[in-house]
Amino acid sequence: MKFSDGYWLTRDGYDINTPKEAYDHRIDGRSLTVYGPVKAIQKRGDTLDTRMLTVRFSSPLEDVIRVQVFHFKGRIDNKPGFELRMTDVKPLITEDAEALIFQSGSLSVNVYKNGWGYQFSRAGRKLTESSPNSLAYITTEDGRTFMREQLDIGVGETIYGLGERFAAFVKNGQSVDIWNKDGGTSTEQAYKNIPFYLSNRGYGVFVNHPELVSYEIGSEVVSKAQFSVEGESLDYVIIAGGEPKDVLSRYAQLTGKPALPPAWSFGLWLSTSFTTDYSEETVTRFIDGMKERDIPLSVFHFDCFWMKEFEWCNFEWDERFFQQPQAMLSRLKEKGLKICVWINPYIAQKSKLFQEGKENGYFLKNDQGDVWQWDRWQAGMAIVDFTNPKARDWYCSKLEHLLNMGVDCFKTDFGERIPVDAVYFDGSDPEKMHNYYSFLYNKTVFDLLKEKRGEQEAVVFARSATAGCQQFPVHWGGDCFASYDSMAESLRGGLSLSLSGFGFWSHDIGGFESTASADLYKRWTAFGLLSTHSRLHGSESYRVPWLFDEEASDVMRYFVKLKHRLMPYLYAAAYEAHKEGIPVMRAMLLEFPEDRTCDWLDRQYMLGGSLLVAPVFQENGAVSYYLPKGTWTHLLTGKETEGGEWKEEQYGYMGLPLFVRENTLLPLGNVSDRPDYDYLDGVTFCLYHLKDGCSAEQAVYNVNGESMTIRAVRNQNTITVNSTGVQKKWKLILRNHPPVSSVINGAAEALQEGTGIRPKEEQRDVVIFF
Template sequence: MTTTTTSEQHAGPRVLRHVTGVVRDGDAVRITVQALPAVELPGTPGWLTGEDLIDQGVEVTMPNLPRELSLPPRTPEQVDLEISLAGPSTARIALGPPGARVHREAPTWLGIVVVEGTDAPRVEEDDDAVTICGEGVAVRVQRSPFAIQVRDADGRTVLRTAERLRQVAGFPTAPPVLLDDGVHLNLEMGTDEEILGFGEQFGPLVKNGQRLTLRTEDALGTGTGMAYKPVPLWHSTSGYTGLLNTGATVTADVGHVRPSVLSLWVDDESLDLYVVGGEDPRERLAAYTVLTGRAPRPPLWAFGYWMGRCRYHSAEEMLTVARAMRAHAVPCDVLHLDPDWLVVDRLNTDFIWNTDRFGDRRAFVAALEALGCRLSLWELPYLDPASPVYAEAEERGYLVRTTVGAVAHVRRTPTPDGRDRALIDFTDPEARAWWQHSHDPFLDDGVAVFKTDFGEGLPDDAALADGTPANHAHNLYPLRYNAAVSDHIAAHTGRAPLVWGRSGWAGSHRYPGQWGGDAESTVAGMQATLRGGLSYALSAPGFWSHDIGGFFGPELTPGLYVRWTQLGALSPFMRAHGLRPREPWEFGEDALRISREWIRLRYSLLPYLWQAAADSAERGLPMLRPLALEHPGDPVAPRVDGQFLLGADLLVVPVFDDGTAPVARRFYVPDGDWYDLLTDEPFSGPGFRTVEVPLERMPVLVRAGAVLPRVEVDADVRRTDDLLGRPWTLHLYGVEDVEADLVGFDGRRTRVCVAGGAVAATGSQAVTEAVRHPRR
């Protein structure tokens, strides 16, 4: 083998190789790192710098070395690494060229992270490394060759760069940090390490073996490989959570190309990585939501039953549905109206109410209210040039412009008429306020909630008013769109905000709620929807749901409609919606009867759901929880993505089937004792069980030791308002006496003591009875 070193300027990849300086700067440690030009071997895995081959660990005696290697020059380039603590167990690792914005700006500059405080670290130095230590996390930076390790409070290495991984001749295959049209971070994965997260991804919950592009898109379904709500956050079963504080596109190769490497490519000159250490993912999510904010608990009525259709075409059509809900004794809180409320109603929102179809808005809202239903309205952040307000918005500068000054156009989402739609620039304070105040007449007339649809269409050549870099703007647009509407609803109404959003990014969980996009009306669509929700729960903890029955596709069967309704009844929110009718009476008498039973069951469990929602808001946890979240020590739990926990105490096992005959359902029972919610049948875990479930049933298990508050639901209950003032019953599973703090529907705390046969409650919520399970 022969080597030659080129002397010309090298404009290609660079690899971080040597620490050249360490300076304490307030609560941060600034480390200067030398990056050297590097080349990838032709036709074989491996990277080389211009340094001596032996110094790079190359086995020069191997008979199958390449014959000739043209090494790059050794001209060093400076990279600045800044390490600080963002909490007792959270480290921030910011890396970029001198003067990069990651070093100049506060970490909140993108709107993802919302706090900028740091803890003072302890710094340890020796000849080999510098270590930045906090109470529950430590970052060790190896001086030469450059490498990073993160350790937890017990000193365990939970994250390490992949410098040890090489091919047979010793060439490194995954340099720790590679700069090449972006930043590549290569992390070594342990032999039994599993990676979860990355937002609302519709494939298997464990991401090992997958390659994901994190870029928010109009995914056109749940089976296309794209995602409406990707999030650059992941959890490792080795004991850490990582967040990339970026709006740039991220590619996550989770052992897809190299089985032992988690490779992260960020389309930016810098890397801003937060690492949260700790064995319990619940505690890591709590720390993550301290950084990025927590979702407020939505109003009680949001947890009732929602009904929608794309589309209802008139006021009378919707009032007929509301009357039918009452006639069939189906509780329902919200009716949703898609774009037909607009005059120009195809990928346009200009807030011009269609009086021809829906008459006087205030009168229409009042007519729905008389039937017990609130009104939800659709919107998107796009304007059609055919709209009467388009010229005003363009003249005032409210529309997103391109880098050459032209009005930007929505990308990827097809338009039915060929006209290009424009986008509202939410980074312009005046445009944001104009859009927000356009909601005021609707809110004043009693509209309860807006479905903030779309938002994934910002083009790559957009030049936003606030100067957001183009490579960050696309993914941040949904965050800013939903924030604008949610914030204004809260400010204008004085109540907890609520939107029903489709698009999202890191931080979107602050603006509840979100739904899983346009699923196909198939068993595969139902499965993908749940997987997306579980993955999103680990990345954006809060309040998420889905369209019962799926949005599009083959004719929905009565069996699948019932099975999906059962899943919806035990989801954080419950909304049926699709291109065709989703009302339960549209699927036959059996479907109506069974669906009504499950809807009523949901309403009876609203006191429990209310506690789970409070827990989510207070602790930064999702309502819908993967088993791996509540059972982090269970090696089986991460790969169980066909069932979930609702709150901490209900284990929900959806039945993925589109027929009406009984089916066998195999599911995993986590550690401990459990009881069937409807029959009290006991189950013990850990282990798999198979039960036969008729169409009327779905396995729902209650954790032993749980205290479930419930309320009686009869045919007189039309909506959640009818439950106010009704006493609750405490259902105790596997325990005799208990003391519990409950949050009443009025938001105030009630202390309940159960001793013997007596129930005593101190507070605003009446609790009059205790029922012990299993019943004797």
């Protein structure tokens, strides 16, 4: 939201009040409070009839500083609020002649004593600053009030995140409203709005408000990241880190780390699609068709019309097409499949559940006490009130019945079009609940799955989100079109979401709206199966590959099996996301923060820390991509190339730029027909271009908690390999490696077979068994 008219003037109808000096302060053990009147105080009379802002600095985590600004503190703090995980931090509070200094770990804020303003620094290096006239309390002619902050954007500084945004990847120059909307992937609207941005300077800013937060990122004042909220207070958090990954890790520690999705969820999901005709016969035909073509399938998803039209949601199978649903699910599960069904948090008036929900007060109400209803999406639909514990239990009882039938997980669709004129059971502020509703909705379903299926089996396929929803994976990108443009915007959205703290992300392979050409479908297949989660889903047409052409089946088979072989690596990256909050799909700047070219890259990404993926976005197979400095090896061809420059190449449908970073131990599993297997049994570690004086380390985890870590160290022409953890047979391959005279195992207990292997000097690929 913009308040100024150019640099010098204020827009009509607004009055901007900014602190003029740090008039007084108070130190209260672990916080520093500074008082800033909006006019300079030169005599006693100046203290009368004026406004004053109260600014409190505290630290919820080490290297994190919270800033709370108040005009009137007496306002009731209505629910809801984000759940912050705070620790017992003892900050250092000092002062010198020029500033009050509040320090948490390596992060400090210096509050100027003369005049007004404060600067955030890490280890003595400036990160950003609130300059004079940046912090403001704003009033309007119609009685509304706003709090605004402006933080410096330095020369060359770039800003990312703010949720799953499909416009430009770098947010500089954009106006962004944090307000969930069902707008598809081709506008500035977003399903997942997160009030957190990340800077390439090694810090992030989280605005701790679930309601509308309005950002002007270098758009109202080109050198400022501005954010504002309506009301009498502002609460934001500065998070510092040596690298952007450290910032994301601390943000996840503060707002919640992602759960670890079950291994089977990383396999291929196939859907009925949305408005197509389907029955058990159709479903079985598609599943058998995949098996006949040797395309491994892990999950089958039933979309909306598994329930009868006009009755969403009644949570009952449409008996016209599914006469014996439980028997059908048993037959499908005998084929080795997991089952997902579509749900949303709405109850149509024709649903048999409507009257039950109305009588028991389970729905949102209007201010007259009636059920809040409208005709968008479903005729006369009501919205479940998840602030009511009994409503949550009622909703979960319907889902539990489906779980008992054999359903394994749910696609938690919708949750964005939440009214701001509704009344909640617990009195929650409807403005704050608009975005936050997605948290309660997905948490309710995810917690049920944890309770009934176990923590290691819980997974949803969610569309809407707010801060904290990263705890409930997986999220997918929503309604994209069948075009290369939409494929590229989907990737931008996914990378923005990953830089907003979300560890897992998916999208509709081939696009949701309309039907892709065979060419686009095959290109999107490679991209989709090199994402954390992979789903075939559409709107008016089916997405099985042979309906495009038979080569599409070959492409699908190839990349599904490749993903399964990569599962020891992918599951280790998922484990890192779960433990550390580092996303699996990573914008290039996360792994190469020192490379300024990577600041702008939005058509390629790192899958985990070692694999670079650049999807093909052109019909002729041409692709332009950038390799950072170092030696890179193409995973599929073995071709070695030097980085530090842009590359332009052409690829067939069985390939794309997929490169392994130097000094990498890449684990490959020995199973290609399913994603969930024993990753430690017979795993092959491929060692790529280990440089002299460098080391490479890779951990492999199993679902049952077993783990093994391999570490290789090169000292001139000798590579020493150590294995710790669970000991099973494994194999080491030196891929495209500078010649070495010996490979020795430094952990004798790990040696299973083979010892003292000495490859010849001229050998480039050496296989060693342990």
